[in-house]
Amino acid sequence: MRIAHVDPRTIDRQTGPAPTSVGDRYGSKHLREDEIAILSAIPLPEGLDLGRI
Incomplete structure (x- = not known):
């Protein structure tokens, strides 16, 4: 997400770290x-394999 320049707030809400x-x-x-x-x-x-999720 950082590579795609996603806003840090959005990243935090998606990944769930402590504020x-x-x-x-x-x-x-x-x-x-x-x-x-x-x-x-x-x-x-x-190359991301989502087959086992």
Whole structure:
């Protein structure tokens, strides 16, 4: 996601790390519709095998 220049807030909501600032601890903990659209548009890495998931 960093390679695709996804906003750090969106990355945090997707991966679920602990908030790093007081401001990050407030507000919605869920992805917004625009963030979901951004994540769904990122191409998967070449050679990624999702067959066993």
